[in-house]
Amino acid sequence: MDTPRRRGRPGHDLDAVLAAAVRLFNTRGYDATSMFDVAEALGITKSTLYHHVSGKEQLLSMAVDRAVDGLFEAAAHVQDLQGPATVRLQKLVESSVLVLAERLEFVTLLLRVRGNTQVEQHALARRREFDTLATELVKQAQAEGGIRADVDPATAARLLFGMVNSLVEWYRPERGHPEALAATVVRLAFDGLRTIAVTGDQATQEEH
Amino acid sequence: MDTPRRRGRPGHDLDAVLAAAVRLFNTRGYDATSMFDVAEALGITKSTLYHHVSGKEQLLSMAVDRAVDGLFEAAAHVQDLQGPATVRLQKLVESSVLVLAERLEFVTLLLRVRGNTQVEQHALARRREFDTLATELVKQAQAEGGIRADVDPATAARLLFGMVNSLVEWYRPERGHPEALAATVVRLAFDGLRTIAVTGDQATQEEH
DNA sequence: GTCTATATTTTGATAGAC
DNA sequence: GTCTATCAAAATATAGAC
Numbered sequence: 001m002d003t004p005r006r007r008g009r010p011g012h013d014l015d016a017v018l019a020a021a022v023r024l025f026n027t028r029g030y031d032a033t034s035m036f037d038v039a040e041a042l043g044i045t046k047s048t049l050y051h052h053v054s055g056k057e058q059l060l061s062m063a064v065d066r067a068v069d070g071l072f073e074a075a076a077h078v079q080d081l082q083g084p085a086t087v088r089l090q091k092l093v094e095s096s097v098l099v100l101a102e103r104l105e106f107v108t109l110l111l112r113v114r115g116n117t118q119v120e121q122h123a124l125a126r127r128r129e130f131d132t133l134a135t136e137l138v139k140q141a142q143a144e145g146g147i148r149a150d151v152d153p154a155t156a157a158r159l160l161f162g163m164v165n166s167l168v169e170w171y172r173p174e175r176g177h178p179e180a181l182a183a184t185v186v187r188l189a190f191d192g193l194r195t196i197a198v199t200g201d202q203a204t205q206e207e208h
Numbered sequence: 209m210d211t212p213r214r215r216g217r218p219g220h221d222l223d224a225v226l227a228a229a230v231r232l233f234n235t236r237g238y239d240a241t242s243m244f245d246v247a248e249a250l251g252i253t254k255s256t257l258y259h260h261v262s263g264k265e266q267l268l269s270m271a272v273d274r275a276v277d278g279l280f281e282a283a284a285h286v287q288d289l290q291g292p293a294t295v296r297l298q299k300l301v302e303s304s305v306l307v308l309a310e311r312l313e314f315v316t317l318l319l320r321v322r323g324n325t326q327v328e329q330h331a332l333a334r335r336r337e338f339d340t341l342a343t344e345l346v347k348q349a350q351a352e353g354g355i356r357a358d359v360d361p362a363t364a365a366r367l368l369f370g371m372v373n374s375l376v377e378w379y380r381p382e383r384g385h386p387e388a389l390a391a392t393v394v395r396l397a398f399d400g401l402r403t404i405a406v407t408g409d410q411a412t413q414e415e416h
Numbered sequence: 417g418t419c420t421a422t423a424t425t426t427t428g429a430t431a432g433a434c
Numbered sequence: 435g436t437c438t439a440t441c442a443a444a445a446t447a448t449a450g451a452c
Contacts, residue, residue: 012435028324031239035428048436050429086402112320116236147401151392158378159371159396166370184359188367192400193355194294220417242445256418258447 012042014062017052021059022105030060030112057119060109064123067110070099071130079133086146089137093189094182096164101171101178108168134161147190160189220250222270225260229267230313238268238320265327268317272331275318278307279338287341294354297345301397302390304372309379309386316376342369355398368397 020041024033035056039049053059074095078088100107110127113120138153138160147156164185171181228249232241243264247257261267282303286296308315318335321328346361346368355364372393379389 027322029237029239029322031237032324034426036426044435045437046429047431047438051435056428114235114237116240145403148399148403151396155389155392156396156401159374159393160401162374162377163367163371166367166374169370170366181363184363185367188359188364188400190400190402191356192396192398192402193359193364193368194398194400195353195356243447244445252417253419254446255420255448259417264446 012044012052014052017042017049018059018062019105022063022109025060025063026105026108026112030109057117060113061119063106064110064113064119067103067106068123068126068130070103070107071096072126074099075130075133084146085137085140085144089134089141089147090186090190092134092137093160093164093186096161097167097182097185098178100164100167101173101181104168104171104173107165111165111168131157131161163189220252220260222260225250225257226267226270227313230271230317233268233271234313234316234320238317265325268321269327271314272318272321272327275311275314276331276334276338278311278315279304280334282307283338283341292354293345293348293352297342297349297355298394298398300342300345301368301372301394304369305375305390305393306386308372308375309381309389312376312379312381315373319373319376339365339369371397 017038021033021038024037024041028037035046035049038059039046042049075092078092078095081088081091110123113123115121115124134157135154138147138157141147142149142153167181167185225246229241229246232245232249236245243254243257246267247254250257283300286300286303289296289299318331321331323329323332342365343362346355346365349355350357350361375389375393
């Protein structure tokens with residue numbers, strides 16, 4: 001959205017540093033990635049890397065913030081909507097998939113955070129906040145009779161977004177449109193795997 | 209199943225060492241856990257720990273094997289069954305949940321492996337094998353008309369088991385029966401979240 | 417089986433020149 | 435912005451006594 005303003009000619013800007021770091025964190029693991037590894041990937045030395053960032057944790061912090069911010073922007077947008085909670089829940093799932101696809105590497109990193117440092121604990125706290133929000137929406141949808149009431153709302157929310165989050169394990173942006181994937185996830189989650197009475201517009205086979 | 213035969217009186221046996229290591233690997237992360245940490249948790253020194261195991265990687269190797277073996281035992285059991293593929297797929301989901309619950313810490317560790325060492329690559333290869341097997345079952349179930357054919361079988365299998373695997377993020381054995389949870393997962397995955405025509409036996413609200 | 421060293425490497429991070 | 439040099443701490447692992 002915001003145009004990253006060009007910096008002074010040479011070297012790397014923060015975004016490039018962050019991108020390289022996050023890629024390494026995801027492939028090797030955060031702890032297994034050294035600042036030397038990050039510097040090497042950028043073609044600079046460790047000292048130069050420390051000129052750009054204050055430390056390893058700052059890289060993690062910036063990365064998870066991008067993921068969390070995206071998720072909450074989507075949630076805020078959905079909460080502004082009118083209409084049945086069931087539809088809003090569908091929209092939340094849909095936009096979560098889109099955010100995950102758009103910020104794949106950041107969300108991937110976020111989902112692997114375990115809470116051992118303050119940065120990680122903060123990220124976990126915001127994830128729980130999102131969870132609560134989703135659970136509330138499930139409750140409302142159950143109350144209005146849109147989704148089944150024979151499952152605990154917290155359990156339903158966790159399984160639903162567990163399915164969504166599992167996308168980071170295999171989704172690759174180069175194959176298939178995120179919109180189609182989002183639609184598939186919503187369909188599977190809400191209508192289930194089982195064969196249903198075909199109403200007419202479900203004849204398209206999709207690949208991702 | 210197999211009675212762990214008692215060792216010579218004193219000290220720790222391999223199972224105790226493995227259990228302590230896996231617990232730490234899951235809470236702090238594999239790379240962030242040092243051999244000193246494992247030794248300390250057992251109340252012994254690093255040297256003594258090295259008397260029990262050949263190194264850190266062996267601990268990881270043994271742990272992921274326990275998870276993978278459990279999953280494949282379940283898969284083999286399901287493949288021996290007769291009847292429609294749709295039912296076998298349901299059984300595979302169900303028993304996967306049960307294995308996950310029974311070997312929670314080992315499966316948790318398995319699902320976090322990224323493939324940076326040979327041990328991890330081997331674990332990933334076996335996971336892919338399981339994936340292929342699940343995808344095949346989805347295909348068969350689609351062919352016999354049991355589950356919807358408007359979704360790519362690989363995508364369906366990944367989303368289905370993505371939902372199952374997400375249980376490691378929140379399931380805790382002390383709360384609720386694994387059997388009830390497995391039933392909930394199957395119901396949600398196959399019949400979906402949406403309210404359906406109530407046929408009579410779906411009045412029970414479950415908690416996990 | 418358990419310990420006290422100790423070797424060796426790698427880590428995150430800083431100082432200071434250009 | 436980038437480098438060389440360096441530090442202090444922590445890591446995996448081994449040697450060898452009891």
